[in-house]
Amino acid sequence: MMRAVSALGVAGVAAVANAQQDLTQFVLPDTGSIDGGNTFPGVSLPMGMVKLGPDLYTGSDSYSGYQKNGVFIGWSMLHESGTGGAPKYGVVSQMPVAGTVDNPLGNQSVTRSAPDETRVGYYKSSPANGITVELGATAKAGMYKYTFPDNTTEANVIVDVSHVLSSYRGMGLGQSYLGGNLTVETSDSGDFVRYTGAGSYDNGWNRAPKWTVYFCGYFDTAVTYQTFLGKDSDGDDLDQYSNATFVGSDDARLGAVFSFGDVKDITSRVGVSFISTDQACQNVDDQIPEDTTLETLENDAKTAWNDQVLSKITTTDTNTTRLNLLYSSLYHMNLIPTNKTGENPLWSSTEPYYDDIFTFWDIFRCTTALFHILQPVAWEEFLRSLVDIWKNEGFMPDARSSFFNGATQGGSNADNILADAYVKGMRGAIDWEQAYAAMQTDAETVPDNNNDPRDTSSSTKEGRGALPDWLEHGYITTKYGRSVSRSIEYAGNDFGLYQVALGLGKTDDAEKYLNRSRNWRNQWNPDMEALGFTGFLGPIDEDGNFVDQDPLDCGGCYWGDDYYEGLPIEYSFNAHHDMSTLIDYSGGADNFTARLQAFFDGDGLFDPGNEPSFTTPYLFHYAGRPDLSVSTSRAVAEQHYAPTPGGLPGNSDAGAMESWILWNMIGLYPVTGQPVFLVGSPWFEDLTIDLGGGKTLHITSSTTATSSSKRSGTKAASASDATAYQVQSLKVNGKDWDKAWVSWDDVFANGGTMEFVLGTDAADWATGDLPPSPATEAKSARL
Numbered sequence: 001m002m003r004a005v006s007a008l009g010v011a012g013v014a015a016v017a018n019a020q021q022d023l024t025q026f027v028l029p030d031t032g033s034i035d036g037g038n039t040f041p042g043v044s045l046p047m048g049m050v051k052l053g054p055d056l057y058t059g060s061d062s063y064s065g066y067q068k069n070g071v072f073i074g075w076s077m078l079h080e081s082g083t084g085g086a087p088k089y090g091v092v093s094q095m096p097v098a099g100t101v102d103n104p105l106g107n108q109s110v111t112r113s114a115p116d117e118t119r120v121g122y123y124k125s126s127p128a129n130g131i132t133v134e135l136g137a138t139a140k141a142g143m144y145k146y147t148f149p150d151n152t153t154e155a156n157v158i159v160d161v162s163h164v165l166s167s168y169r170g171m172g173l174g175q176s177y178l179g180g181n182l183t184v185e186t187s188d189s190g191d192f193v194r195y196t197g198a199g200s201y202d203n204g205w206n207r208a209p210k211w212t213v214y215f216c217g218y219f220d221t222a223v224t225y226q227t228f229l230g231k232d233s234d235g236d237d238l239d240q241y242s243n244a245t246f247v248g249s250d251d252a253r254l255g256a257v258f259s260f261g262d263v264k265d266i267t268s269r270v271g272v273s274f275i276s277t278d279q280a281c282q283n284v285d286d287q288i289p290e291d292t293t294l295e296t297l298e299n300d301a302k303t304a305w306n307d308q309v310l311s312k313i314t315t316t317d318t319n320t321t322r323l324n325l326l327y328s329s330l331y332h333m334n335l336i337p338t339n340k341t342g343e344n345p346l347w348s349s350t351e352p353y354y355d356d357i358f359t360f361w362d363i364f365r366c367t368t369a370l371f372h373i374l375q376p377v378a379w380e381e382f383l384r385s386l387v388d389i390w391k392n393e394g395f396m397p398d399a400r401s402s403f404f405n406g407a408t409q410g411g412s413n414a415d416n417i418l419a420d421a422y423v424k425g426m427r428g429a430i431d432w433e434q435a436y437a438a439m440q441t442d443a444e445t446v447p448d449n450n451n452d453p454r455d456t457s458s459s460t461k462e463g464r465g466a467l468p469d470w471l472e473h474g475y476i477t478t479k480y481g482r483s484v485s486r487s488i489e490y491a492g493n494d495f496g497l498y499q500v501a502l503g504l505g506k507t508d509d510a511e512k513y514l515n516r517s518r519n520w521r522n523q524w525n526p527d528m529e530a531l532g533f534t535g536f537l538g539p540i541d542e543d544g545n546f547v548d549q550d551p552l553d554c555g556g557c558y559w560g561d562d563y564y565e566g567l568p569i570e571y572s573f574n575a576h577h578d579m580s581t582l583i584d585y586s587g588g589a590d591n592f593t594a595r596l597q598a599f600f601d602g603d604g605l606f607d608p609g610n611e612p613s614f615t616t617p618y619l620f621h622y623a624g625r626p627d628l629s630v631s632t633s634r635a636v637a638e639q640h641y642a643p644t645p646g647g648l649p650g651n652s653d654a655g656a657m658e659s660w661i662l663w664n665m666i667g668l669y670p671v672t673g674q675p676v677f678l679v680g681s682p683w684f685e686d687l688t689i690d691l692g693g694g695k696t697l698h699i700t701s702s703t704t705a706t707s708s709s710k711r712s713g714t715k716a717a718s719a720s721d722a723t724a725y726q727v728q729s730l731k732v733n734g735k736d737w738d739k740a741w742v743s744w745d746d747v748f749a750n751g752g753t754m755e756f757v758l759g760t761d762a763a764d765w766a767t768g769d770l771p772p773s774p775a776t777e778a779k780s781a782r783l
Contacts, residue, residue, distance in 0.1 A: 021306075024327075029119065031643050031645065031647050032082070032646075032652050037647070038063040041064070041118050042054065045138060046305060046308045048137065048140075048338070049272065050077050053066060054066060055075065055076050056071060061086060063080065064080060064082070072109060074158075075133055076090045077270060080358060081652065083205060086171065086204055088205055088401055092213060094159055095158040096131045104228050105228065105237070114126040120302050120305050123136075132147040134147075141271040142288075144267065149264075150264065155266060159217065159255050159256050160255040162199065171454070173203060177251070179251055182255065184245045194217060195256060199212065204401065206405070211274070211403055212345070213273070215273075216272075216281035217268055220266065221260055221267075222260070224243070225259065226241055226243050227242065228241045228247075271284025312689065322665070325642065334375075336356045336654050340354065341385075359409065361413055362611050364413045366660055368420065369420060369672060373691065379421070380421075383421055384430055391434070406460060407460045414439075415443070415493040416493060416496045419496030422500050423744075424748070433504070439496065442463055443516075446465070447462050448461075458481070466487075474522045477540050479542050484537050484562045484568065485562070485565075487520055488523070488575060491518070491577070492577060494517040495514070495517035495774075498513040499674075524537060533586070535572075537572045550568070570613050579773040596623075609657070624766070626680075626727070630727065633669075633680060634723070664680060664683075665683040665684070667679070674772065677747075679739075682699050685702070686698075691751055701756040702755075703758050724758050732747065733746070737768075
């Protein structure tokens with residue numbers, strides 16, 4: 001496996017943290033890259049279009065291109081990070097080869113001779129053929145640096161336009177190369193100048209139709225070349241292999257072999273664009289001009305990550321492991337979505353454009369709220385981009401990549417994140433009337449069925465495919481796939497519309513959507529039983545009758561089932577806008593607490609690697625037991641997260657896992673769609689969050705040996721456990737605080753301070769109001 005070096009002494013760590021200098025030293029880009037985490041360990045800028053890294057083949061899907069085993073099949077310019085379903089991108093590839101290349105379509109793969117090395121802005125691979133591959137990148141261009149063995153007599157680089165990351169899961173999601181073109185440009189004297197062209201592809205996890213990427217590449221030394229064209233169905237079947245300067249193709253493999261004789265050091269600069277080859281050339285000429293060094297690119301990348309991302313959270317803490325986890329998580333959370341402003345080929349607009357959203361279903365619970373805080377300018381641009389997509393395509397996405405909406409796993413969760421931004425006061429250049437109209441499209445318009453083989457019952461591309469049932473019955477029947485999990489999400493989506501309608505003075509709409517947000521209650525089956533508790537969200541057949549369902553079993557938990565990637569018991573905790581009702585349905589606060597404890601004690605019921613369980617460890621707050629939220633969430637964090645290649649509990653899901661651990665470390669947890677943050681327990685004695693505009697949230701913690709007011713039912717930690725993390729008292733903005741939650745206005749709108757006193761025993765400190773349950777408390781939107 002690969003490792004980045006982070007071995008500063010205590011004094012060095014403190015100096016870096018205090019001076020807010022090179023925080024990239026704490027980033028381990030390989031964190032979460034193996035064992036199903038699927039993070040991208042290569043080189044990229046924050047939300048950069050180019051993600052330059054290796055593509056490896058093992059016979060299984062390489063979602064980010066990387067795998068810890070297998071063989072190199074190329075190094076390509078575009079990747080995703082932490083996505084599942086099927087690989088996306090892996091295009092604009094190069095492959096170095098020593099010796100004569102008789103057939104570039106033959107097997108050119110090669111194993112490793114040493115683990116890959118990675119640090120922010122730099123990546124190095126050591127293939128077993130003795131060639132060294134080093135990589136650097138900017139937002140829209142990349143650099144390959146090859147070092148060939150001393151005994152090389154013929155150094156070559158294969159540029160394969162038809163190269164793509166393939167899928168081997170047999171789900172029909174595999175990407176296809178659809179055709180392309182390649183031109184090798186030479187001077188009047190015949191000397192190589194550059195190569196340009198384009199490749200078109202389709203599919204991937206969002207079943208996208210044809211999309212095209214353009215490229216423009218240079219080499220820094222004299223070169224001869226031969227272009228090749230071969231049948232896609234037979235990699236050994238060459239149709240053409242010559243020094244022609246242009247080859248066009250509809251579906252046959254296409255590329256060129258560039259040869260350098262006995263040259264040992266070769267550098268290639270490549271730009272990409274989704275608009276044109278001219279723009280690809282402009283991107284590389286502007287961002288990696290001739291004579292740029294790999295060291296310069298690395299230093300520029302470190303500066304970008306330090307300034308734009310890592311310096312947003314600083315601490316004087318000297319615990320290297322915690323700093324590695326903090327800054328590695330911040331790094332991976334900011335790899336995608338991708339800022340493709342100026343690169344949208346579908347329509348002309350003055351609005352920003354963001355792509356590679358994977359997916360709101362994954363990130364709306366805690367990633368988007370953290371983006372709002374740490375990246376307010378980019379986040380406003382992102383929300384404007386969503387509205388612009390709706391204006392030009394009819395629906396906002398729940399997921400989007402390569403300029404195409406899909407796949408929608410549950411509700412229309414763009415509604416949630418727009419509502420979240422609205423109730424927290426984000427205005428700027430967002431046209432909220434237009435944004436609300438986009439949300440209403442989700443709430444009122446049935447999207448066309450895209451006949452996805454995974455679930456042919458309704459659209460998986462965008463919108464709310466099960467809307468007919470929702471509007472007619474106030475629940476979703478088994479006529480539709482994911483009927484129960486979609487019902488609880490539709491309720492949350494409608495609560496988002498209620499919030500924005502209320503703020504815009506649309507009282508009739510607000511009344512309607514408030515009532516619709518309570519429709520999850522219709523899906524509650526009081527006769528379902530498990531673990532000694534009764535009442536869970538259950539399926540309803542097309543005749544309106546509840547279906548027998550084991551709360552601990554979701555069948556396949558897949559697209560055509562009633563619950564998507566989560567058990568019935570998990571989804572039955574997800575009415576976060578209507579928690580007082582949920583607690584009443586569960587038999588009251590004590591019974592709800594017991595139900596939560598049984599859930600976490602049950603074997604394999606809680607899934608830390610799946611988003612429907614993200615908020616559940618914190619729900620003890622609503623029953624007046626924040627101490628149990630703290631102990632449960634801290635146990636999850638310590639058991640399932642580490643700054644290691646295998647240090648995630650599951651697929652990163654585009655930074656969703658990383659944002660969860662970041663909130664845990666900060667000591668707060670957001671309730672999306674509400675200006676509410678549940679108070680947890682910070683990991684650091686001193687933490688500062690830069691809110692922009694000169695505002696900060698400063699969080700401190702000190703420890704006390706014992707608690708003056710212990711809670712019953714909570715096991716006290718021993719000093720040897722180093723678990724003095726239970727809150728004993730809290731001051732907010734210098735005042736004693738007795739609530740286990742804070743509002744946006746309390747600490748984020750204008751900045752603030754939070755001073756924790758922590759101890760090993762649980763204390764009865766939060767005697768004030770419970771966190772709000774707005775869908776329960778609002779008797780009418782007209783009040």
